[in-house]
Amino acid sequence: MFFPWIGLFEQIKLADIYVHLDDAQFPQGRSFMNRVQIKSPHDIQWLTVPVKRKGIQPINEVIMEYDHIWRDKHLKTLKTNYSRAPYFQEMFELINSIYNEPIELLSELNILAIEKISKYFGLNTKFVRSSELGITTKSSERLLQIIEEFDGDMYITGHGARNYINHELFENHNVKIEYMDYKRTAYPQLFGAFNPHVSILDLLSNTGKDGVIYIDSGTKNWKEFIKNE
Template sequence: MKVVISQPMLFPWVGLLEQVRLADVYVNYTDVQFSKGSFVNRVQVKTANGSRWMTVPLADLHLGQRIDQVRPSDKRPWREEHLALLADAYTDAPYRDAMLDLVRGVYAHDYADIGALATASLLALCEYFDLDRDCRFVDIDELGIGDSGSTRVLKIVRSLGGTRYITGHGAARYLDHAAFDRTGIAVEYMDYTKAPYPQLHGEFTPFVSALDLIANTGSHGKKFICPRITPWKDFPTHERNRAISD
């Protein structure tokens, strides 16, 4: 039983879809502190003039708020701005209309908090690429598990019957690998494939929204979502040190 736990990201990059493709259970981790500058409310879009941020403005943000307490602001027409940015950036993309329809579908609804919006954007991508068929999505508030840090993560994985915990590189900052080993749960880090696919606007970059994959490849893009993992003991020391120092 493979478990992935992640904070939501707005129309995330393909790397997060790689994690979803591996997961039997994916936990939306929305009751933790919102970090300004994170990818919860913004993502990069590749344009003819370089990568640009597509950002959802936030209402009355203050220090210490949880992701599920931060509200999108409607003082600006950000939905229309995002759609205009995407329409212009992908004018020549073969599956531009399918990508825009997906975004319109997500933006057609109102969301109580930024976590709900970001989660909806992820689920829309997963449905498009048929990644939701073999993965169960769980909101953290359904589990009723307290504590914090590595201890809480371990409790979550155990409560779900997980035998493997698959995580991004940032977990190297705080994860107690020995505690997982003692309970028989394998910790595995993503070895992001970042597989190149046909892409507009110059040299390939993987660090943009997966909307780019849809616009350029359509549903055929699923073949570029090809995850790899590394057991924690084999995770390169320099990668662990970099994650800790970041």
């Protein structure tokens, strides 16, 4: 995901190992793989990375438009909306360091950003790429194999997984499934009512490294999650 919301970093904080599914299929429509919301004086605004689509392809083959126009536009937008935030300069320097890397692939940009921001907040999770594992199965079987590759006994996931995951398969292999139990804890924000679903850049700008205390959600067992949905 592109500079994702705080919820993804809550998953990272809870996990011993976080696997970037970089060889999963790139969504055909709009997605958070290459766009994200930020706050502005006029509700929300989108930051979008333009990409060169070539039909159905894995995320790690998606090439970004190789010019600095969109990067410069993003930086200008962030400066316009967050220059008055207490930790704007720290956020801006971090983004600059990411955008100055000679990267062509969207997955490389997203992975670099997620890992740099995790380090900024002091999250010590180990990061791995699924493309490095050589696992060729699909869907739930693939996820299970990835977990077993690291002798894992728990899989922490976001809410979207309920639409496709085979819970019984995991149980039969003694792997617990835990869904995120998002607290959406409010932190100081600019521009009116609190919005928990904007980019992590918002937390970084407004709270600095102390923002790690707001990365505080837990999990609930899959049976409890589905029962209460």
